[in-house]
Amino acid sequence: MLEKEQNVKDAKAKKCWNELSLEQQKKILSSAWCPACYGHVDMDFRDVKLNEEGLMIEGICTQCQSKLTVFDQEIVKMK
Helix, strand or coil, X not given: CHHHHHHHHXXXXXXXXXXXXXXXXXXXHCCEEXXXXXXXXXXXXXXXXXXXXXXXXXXXXXXXXXXXXXXXXXHHHHC
């Protein structure tokens, strides 16, 4: 049952992400915080998930290739 619930959450997360305008997506991906670079960087999008904290956007830092995760509660509240 947990796997099915996670699949539903993942589908909702992808829907939320895809409903954002390209401008909003680019804004999120271009302002990720990278602790390794100690600054805001561009992030290459990899995946999006939904958890109790909101939308979890996963990607890779374009400068150092570290894995990054951005949490955005506001996106889910808009939907």
